[in-house]
Amino acid sequence: MVSQKVTIINPMGMHMRPAQLFVNEMSAFPCEVTLHADGREANGKSILHLMAACLKKGTEVEVRCDGAQEKEALEKAVELISSGLGEA
Amino acid sequence: MVVRGIAASDGIGIGKAVCIREETYTFSDAQFAGKEKEKERLEEGIASFTEETKKLAEKIRKSSGEKEADILLGHITMLHDPFMLSQMQENIETGRCAENAVDAVCTMYADMFAAVEDELMRQRAADVRDIKARLLAILSGKAPIDLSRLPKDSVLVAKELTPSMTVELQTENVSAILTEQGGKTSHSAILARGLELPAVLGVAGITETVKEGEGLIVDGTEGMAILSPDTKTTAQYRKKQEKAREEKKQLSVYRDRPTKDADGQRYEVFANIGSPKEAEQAVQNGAEGIGLFRTEFLFMDRSSLPSEEEQYDAYAEVARYMKGKKVVIRTLDVGGDKEIPYLSMGKEENPFLGYRAIRYCLSHKEQFRVQLRAILRAGAIHGNLCIMLPFITSVEEIREAKALLEVCKKELRNEGKAFDEKISVGIMTETPASVLLAELLAKEADFFSIGTNDLTQYILAADRGNPKVEYLYDECHPAVLRGIQKVIEAAKKAGIPVAMCGAAAAEAKLIPLFLAWGLEEFSVTPSDILPTRKRISSWRKSDAKAAEKEAMGLSTGAGIAGYLTGVLKNRE
Known part of the structure; x- marks a missing residue:
């Protein structure tokens, strides 16, 4: 398993459009992707779970990837979140 | 019949x-056709949902824009969520038919979203319900029209x-x-x-x-x-x-003529519009400006707030389209009968006497700022935009909104963005309080626009949407007419422009009264522009004044309406 912390910077947080982008990109990787923040855990391939976790702007999340292509997946996830999920 | x-x-x-x-879906009678068969039905249902939604999104992308389309595409991602899918399949495993599985799982997710702390995220419940309704329609073979x-x-x-x-x-x-x-x-x-x-x-x-x-x-x-x-x-x-x-x-001969009465005095007939698209219709019908640009469309039929850029684009489109002509933009008038689900304003016992329009905006200054900034910036293009505040009941509300506007101007100045420094800020006079306070409000506002629809319902305490009391709703009621007269007089005394943007502005029989009182701007639905211009052109001020004197001497709405209808008949 690999993991890295990253802060959500897009103004509206992980709402529908950013979550959609994240899930679409992450689904391309075979490994498990989970986001952890404030004791909450959300599956990175589930738009419903991501949105329900209410990850707002300024929240520091830990992205964990576990399984095949975990390094590539983590790199992509961090890049997406730190670049504002298509919104910043 | x-x-x-x-x-x-x-x-x-x-x-x-x-x-x-x-449609109300009853699927208690839906037969369980076996696990494999039901899973297959579910898969097929999801496939057609996906296809339909993609088509719908394309259509909306063309008519409304990128972001609205993305929301629909989000429905596809949500439905393809691995959890959602596997839970539906598990439901089928326990012996339920596809309809029941969809209903149970979607309801669970809708409830889950409805319970989260974040206001905007709570709106996702509506998206899940939308997915449920459409998927159930597909499964039960009742494709929506x-x-x-x-x-x-x-x-x-x-x-x-x-x-x-x-x-x-x-x-x-x-x-x-x-x-x-x-x-x-x-x-x-x-x-x-x-x-x-x-x-x-x-x-x-x-x-x-x-x-x-x-x-x-x-x-x-x-x-x-x-x-x-x-x-x-x-x-x-x-x-x-x-x-x-x-x-x-x-009527088409009136299209390219200025609005004048029979004495040659100039008036203006503006259009009320609810989207940038309608500006075109307004111009085709000979509008001399936009007297009421409702902004609710920007906030409706979506699941999150429009950004400053989105709002700017819409205001700029109309500002450019109308070129030098005036465009009065009404700030968000939410509440009353206009519900915007994701704003989570809550149910109220008396929405028309509740949390609406300026009241909502002043208590959500962060949201209000976005709209004010967008209007200020779009105003820089041709300097033809005006801001209109709805539902004003006090001097403080105008002052508070204007103070916020100054904050926005300062921000824009610091950011080096172009905006209209001298944008005028008027109010919609549509509450009994605004009529009674008209003289005082005229010192704070740059213009008045009389919203006769709300004004009539509030003066007469009759809900305009309730068929049982619709008969009480009467623009010819002497109380309503006296209110209108008072507002016009207060504006003239203070030397500020006064317009009317409610349905009464297009009411043929009331035109002589408005002309007699000195109303100069009539803002009506695009299709009413030419008839209104024609009607104004037929009146001499002296005739209008004589009719006004007689009508206002009567003591009932029916009496006034009857008299004025008779006057019109005789003139034909």
């Missing part, structure tokens, strides 16, 4: 009924005409609208008039009475409809329709 309702949008429409019924592909000469019969319906509606194939809900000034009515389609609203039970494909005549001027008319009646109405078309043609 003849049914009566509220005459909401003029004209005669003849055609065949297309009924939009609210495609409003963009109606047969020619369709008469739309529905509970209510909703804004999302109008986005899809292929107007050239629709000849009229018939609904169960809505009064003369309801949103259904405003939308129908905007589309220039004859409409009769408030016909109880009509979606049950009318058979699909049944012949219908809708008379939106008289407020009645004929079901299965015989050939003789149809012929009569075709003649009437032809005559109305002829009159319309005659």
Whole structure:
């Protein structure tokens, strides 16, 4: 398993459009992707779970990837979140 | 059979009924066809949902924009969520049919979203419910009617005409609208008039009475409809329709003329619009400006707030389209009968006396700022935009809004962004308090615009959308007319412009009163521009004053209406 912390910077947080982008990109990787923040855990391939976790702007999340292509997946996830999920 | 309702949008429409019924899905009788079969049905259902949604998103991308389309595409991602799918499949494993599985899982997710702390995220519950309803419709084989592909000469019969319906509606194939809900000034009515389609609203039970494909005549001027008319009646109405078309043609000479009364005094006839698209219609109908640009459309039929850029684009589009002509933008008028789900304003006992319009905006300054900044910036293009604050009841509200506007200006200055430094800020006078305070408000506001629809309902304490008290709603009521007169006089005394943007501005019989009081700007639905200009042109000030004196001497609404109708008849 690999993991890295990253802060959500897009103004509206992980709402529908950013979550959609994240899930679409992450689904391309075979490994498990989970986001952890404030004791909450959300599956990175589930738009419903991501949105329900209410990850707002300024929240520091830990992205964990576990399984095949975990390094590539983590790199992509961090890049997406730190670049504002298509919104910043 | 003849049914009566509220005459909401003029004209005669003849055609065949297309009924939009609210489906209630009962699938208790749906047979469980075996695990494999049900899973297959679910997969097929999801596949057609995906295909339909993609098509719908493309259509909306063209008509409304990128972000609205993305929201629909988000529905696809949500439905393809691995958890959602596997839970539906597990449900089927336990012996439930596909419909039950969809219902159970979607309801669970909708409830989950409804319970989260984040206000915007709570709105996702509505998206999940939307997915559920559409997927269930597909599974039960009751595909919803495609409003963009109606047969020619369709008469739309529905509970209510909703804004999302109008986005899809292929107007050239629709000849009229018939609904169960809505009064003369309801949103259904405003939308129908905007589309220039004859409409009769408030016909109880009509979606049950009318058979699909049944012949219908809708008379939106008289407020009645004929079901299965015989050939003789149809012929009569075709003649009437032809005559109305002829009159319309005659009106076209007024298109490129300035508005003047018979003495040659200048007036202005503006248009009320609800989207940038309607500005075009306004100009085609000879509008001398936009007297009311409602901004709710930017906030409706979506799941999150529009950004400053999105709002800027919409305001800039109209500012450019109207070039040097004035455009009055009303800030968000939410609440009352206008609900925007994701704002989570909560249910109220008395929404019309509750949390609406300026009240909501001043308590959500972060959101209000976004709108004010967008208007200020779009104002820089041609310097033709004005800001109008709705639902004002006190001097403090104007001061507070203007203070916020100054903050926005300072921000924009610091950011080096262009904006209209001298933008004028007026108010909509539509509450009894604003009438009683008109002299004081005139010192704070740059202009008044009389919103007669709300003003009438508040002065008469009669809900304009409630068919039971619709009879009390009367613009000719002496209390309403005195209120209007007082506002106009206060504005003239203070030397600020005064306009009228409610339905009364297009009411033929009231025009002499308004002219006598000195109203100079009439803002009406695009289709009412030319008739209003024609009516104004027929009056001499002295005649208008004489009619006003007589009318205002009467003590009942019926008396005033009767007298003024008689005056019009005699002049014909």
